[in-house]
Amino acid sequence: MKLVAHSKMRENIPFGKHVPMRIFRGYDRKKTMIIPHMHEAIEIIYISHGSLQIMDSSNFSILQVGEFHIFNSNDVHSTKFDGVLLKGIILQISFDLIKSLVPDAAYYKFYYSKGSEEQKKAVIQLMKSLLLKSECEKKFDFFKTYGDLMYLLNILFNDFSERISTKSVQSNQKYYKRIFKINSYIEQNYANKITLTTLSKQVHLNPEYLSRFISKNYGMSFYRYLTSVRLNHVQTLITTTDLQILQIAEQTGFANYAQFNKEFKNRFGCLPSRIRQRN
Known part of the structure; x- marks a missing residue:
């Protein structure tokens, strides 16, 4: 999935003016690779056509049609596509926003596998709704966008999250500093x-x-x-x-x-x- 051209490890995401998130359509043909990078945001990639190879914190998997993957903030990740056609949706949510709502957000990790099929469908529908709102936005529609985003975060924390220990958080911070250096x-x-x-x-x-x-x-x-x-x-x-x-x-x-x-x-x-x- 192509993001804005860059090669910096910590990606600088241009979030929206009113709602600190970014959502866009992914569309690739033939060979594409996004090299390992990290950012202060939760990123969700949903695939509607094709399949995508992903690397997330040294774990490799294939993302298939109808599935999405959650990249946690500051986790090193990359994607690779080598097929005919790839389509999907990419959503990036500012972690600063999340921390303002949940001060101990660093103690939570999100995993696709934890959610039920019903909740997975709800996440996909919210991503589609957020995408449509971003493409047909009127002057005050950001209020609706904010509502959908809050609903999505509620589902992520309630159904897709796992709380980690203080030791894990400290270990993660050491890891991030080394990667960044x-x-x-x-x-x-x-x-x-x-x-x-x-x-x-x-x-x-x-x-x-x-x-x-x-x-x-x-x-x-x-x-x-x-x-x-x-x-x-x-x-x-x-x-x-x-x-x-x-x-x-x-x-x-x-x-x-x-x-x-x-x-x-x-x-x-x-x-x-x-x-x-x-x-």
Whole structure:
């Protein structure tokens, strides 16, 4: 499912002016990947056509038609699609809003599997209702939107949540800081040569441990993640600038043009010149 083009680990979500949420249709064809990221929001993805591979806190699964998945705030997650057509709805709810309503919200985790079939249908209907309201909004319709959102949060807390311990909350905070530190360094230095050893020195972790940590929590190797970050920037530069493709390859940290073409085709299913022609 395509989100706004980015490669930052902590996604900056443009919430609505009156209601701190964001909802939109997901529509993808062929090969699409959103690299591992996190944000201060609960995100729900509902699939109406096709199937989507998801990674949520190192757990992998396939989201099928008629199902939705709840990504908890600040959990590292990614999605991958490699089919013909994918359709769905993506809803993101500000965690600041949730904490203002439930001060100890950090002690709750949400899981699709906990809800009954009846409550799952209710969540899907509310997502469809919120989407329609966002697409046909009149001046004061945000009051109705807020009502639907409060109803949805009520269902999530009552039927899809599980309370976790103080120890788990503290462990999660340590985990978030480590993830953020790793990705901040990669994001700031992707255009330069980065090795696992140089990164390990920056985050004060043993290289072997760091390698295992990234593989487990990002669902891919250090090299693959670094390449994915670079390719996100490549895609943005190809579609928003007139820079020559060779210049883009040089500015995004690739060792040579052959490697650049190989990795780009592996990710997007075509050469960068094809993307440039389409745009």
